[in-house]
Amino acid sequence: MSTINNEKTTVDPGTKTPAPRHAVRGGGRRRWLGLLLAVVALLVLASVPLWLSPYPVTMLSRILAFALLVVSVDLLTGYTGLPTLGQVAYFGAGAYAAGLTGIYLTTNAFVQMVVGTLVAAALALVTGIVAVRTKGFVFLMVTLAITELAHKQAEAMALTGGSNGLSGIPGISILPGGEPIALVGYLYWWVLFVFALGVALSVILVRSPMGRSMRGIRDGEERMRAIGRRTFMVKLVAFTFAGSLAGMAGTAWTAQARFVSPGDMAFALAAIALLSVVFGGAGTIWGPIVAAAIVILIRDEIGAIADGRGGMILGFVFVLAVFLLPRGIAGLSRRRAAAVGPTPIAGEGDEL
Amino acid sequence: MDWFVANSVTMVNGIALGAVLFIVAIGLSLVFGTMDVLNLAHGSIALIGAYVGVAVLGGGASSALSFAAVLVAALVGLLAGVLLAVLTTSVRDHLRQAMLTLGVAMIVGDLLLMVFGGDVKTVPPPPALAGSVPFLGAPYPVYRLVLIGVGLVVGIGLWLLLEKTTIGAVVRATVNDRGMVEAIGVRTRLVLAGVFGGGAALAAVGGLIASPLMGAQPGNDNLMLVYALVIVVIGGLGSLKGAAVGALLVGEVQTVGVALLSGYASFLMFAVMAAILLIKPAGLLPSKHGHGGGH
Numbered sequence: 001m002s003t004i005n006n007e008k009t010t011v012d013p014g015t016k017t018p019a020p021r022h023a024v025r026g027g028g029r030r031r032w033l034g035l036l037l038a039v040v041a042l043l044v045l046a047s048v049p050l051w052l053s054p055y056p057v058t059m060l061s062r063i064l065a066f067a068l069l070v071v072s073v074d075l076l077t078g079y080t081g082l083p084t085l086g087q088v089a090y091f092g093a094g095a096y097a098a099g100l101t102g103i104y105l106t107t108n109a110f111v112q113m114v115v116g117t118l119v120a121a122a123l124a125l126v127t128g129i130v131a132v133r134t135k136g137f138v139f140l141m142v143t144l145a146i147t148e149l150a151h152k153q154a155e156a157m158a159l160t161g162g163s164n165g166l167s168g169i170p171g172i173s174i175l176p177g178g179e180p181i182a183l184v185g186y187l188y189w190w191v192l193f194v195f196a197l198g199v200a201l202s203v204i205l206v207r208s209p210m211g212r213s214m215r216g217i218r219d220g221e222e223r224m225r226a227i228g229r230r231t232f233m234v235k236l237v238a239f240t241f242a243g244s245l246a247g248m249a250g251t252a253w254t255a256q257a258r259f260v261s262p263g264d265m266a267f268a269l270a271a272i273a274l275l276s277v278v279f280g281g282a283g284t285i286w287g288p289i290v291a292a293a294i295v296i297l298i299r300d301e302i303g304a305i306a307d308g309r310g311g312m313i314l315g316f317v318f319v320l321a322v323f324l325l326p327r328g329i330a331g332l333s334r335r336r337a338a339a340v341g342p343t344p345i346a347g348e349g350d351e352l
Numbered sequence: 353m354d355w356f357v358a359n360s361v362t363m364v365n366g367i368a369l370g371a372v373l374f375i376v377a378i379g380l381s382l383v384f385g386t387m388d389v390l391n392l393a394h395g396s397i398a399l400i401g402a403y404v405g406v407a408v409l410g411g412g413a414s415s416a417l418s419f420a421a422v423l424v425a426a427l428v429g430l431l432a433g434v435l436l437a438v439l440t441t442s443v444r445d446h447l448r449q450a451m452l453t454l455g456v457a458m459i460v461g462d463l464l465l466m467v468f469g470g471d472v473k474t475v476p477p478p479p480a481l482a483g484s485v486p487f488l489g490a491p492y493p494v495y496r497l498v499l500i501g502v503g504l505v506v507g508i509g510l511w512l513l514l515e516k517t518t519i520g521a522v523v524r525a526t527v528n529d530r531g532m533v534e535a536i537g538v539r540t541r542l543v544l545a546g547v548f549g550g551g552a553a554l555a556a557v558g559g560l561i562a563s564p565l566m567g568a569q570p571g572n573d574n575l576m577l578v579y580a581l582v583i584v585v586i587g588g589l590g591s592l593k594g595a596a597v598g599a600l601l602v603g604e605v606q607t608v609g610v611a612l613l614s615g616y617a618s619f620l621m622f623a624v625m626a627a628i629l630l631i632k633p634a635g636l637l638p639s640k641h642g643h644g645g646g647h
Binding site: 077083130133134136137138141142144145146148149152153156267268271274275277278279282309311312314315316317318319321322326 | 384390439443446447448450451452454455456457458459461462463574578581582585589619622623625626629630633634
């Protein structure tokens, strides 16, 4: 969770991203600012159960689990340049694995998280070997196929409860042999812990040399090959990591909902997860997280108020965002950064 | 051989489904091929076509009304296509195109739900085509045979239009070198709007003539979109022949597959698609202009 705000300052000088060059030099101060903002955001999020009633806390749990799924989509779509509709398959795999672990093995939340993440990682590795050989639109369609096949498989299997979904999942416990936790606030803190862990791991990944290689593939795979990088391995590692992260998000989903249905790995969810990345600003971490929150709020809350018209309102928001936010939500801050920074062409291109 | 005879009716059903899916999918393919726009509202246009059928023919069908419904669907589709062409002109990034067109699809889907409700609506075929003819010793609906004919006519007509006429030459040239076409005095934006409008008109008519088979209901927009995407990616983006082959393949998988392994049809379709893409990532018959896999 530490430095989610920093991605925009760590632009490779060699990439095509039209970010202001001064951002690289001014990175130190902004990095600390980002860290500070992230810590404040985490503290505010952690304090939520103390001053909000159970219903909004439950909703926030849902948002956090979905937001982690969206971050996993972003790692592929925004950072590696591979637009994906497949992450909900691993999300669902993690959710089912956690639920089945809860029913048959243990209510321990850590065990469920590890099992769900590993199952998703294994699935992502196997399917990734096939998927990352393609790119662009074909990759998008292969990942859609993965989602649809996983969806059908979950509907067909007796183990996962078929089309009725998996119910009767006991509540999670934190301590070995401890009581299942029933309070919404404690559940929320667990989901927040999983979310923060997942986001922190993602930030570490994108700031590592591995993350630089991922962006290199996004900005010019041929060039990466030409300088001798094995792009297949980079893409496979990215795909597996993103799949694991989606699985982790799935375990958090199960922990708070205690129910998994094939609908949790359907095209509709895959589509809004991908659009949340674009809406938030592909290639940043914090933008898609904010977008995920807005999307879930509109779909579930405003939709319920507005007579079930959440889909239409969300549609309008997406259409408007295309024209008003060319770089997504994260672009708002990037523009401000450009105006503040010590740039010789200050003001140019900032007038939007 | 016994299997073949036993399933030949199902296979003809598959060809009929393939014919309407071809008519729907070809617009998606041509728009991507010529404008480099991935239109995820394409399925919504097909569903609009189906609901035109509900609105025009809901009170009772006559052949004149059926003909009118086709004209109205084509006109509405054309307008929707031109509107989408205008909306997407300045949006070159594929992800933002996806957000724009899927946003439009969500708006249209909710509007149709508000107007027509959530129930499955049936659309009658034209009375003149409602009968059946003997086929392999059993009566077979004439309407499905007509659909096969319509698919053939549309396919051959489009091929002639694109390959043998000046209009087609301008469209193909716009795909290859937009700047050059502009330089010799052709307004390429009009060409592109024309392709978008024409493709959308075909999609609306395709949705209309498919509605006696599939009905009109919410969710059919996503279904048609996924069918069209699968067809286009199997056949090769921007390729007319590819779309025809892809549509026939999907039609067969969806009908023979349902007959043999009920419940697994969608499973089969995606398995076939994944297998084809692994062997030929650019699709079976990629367009000469080479959009396959491009992003």
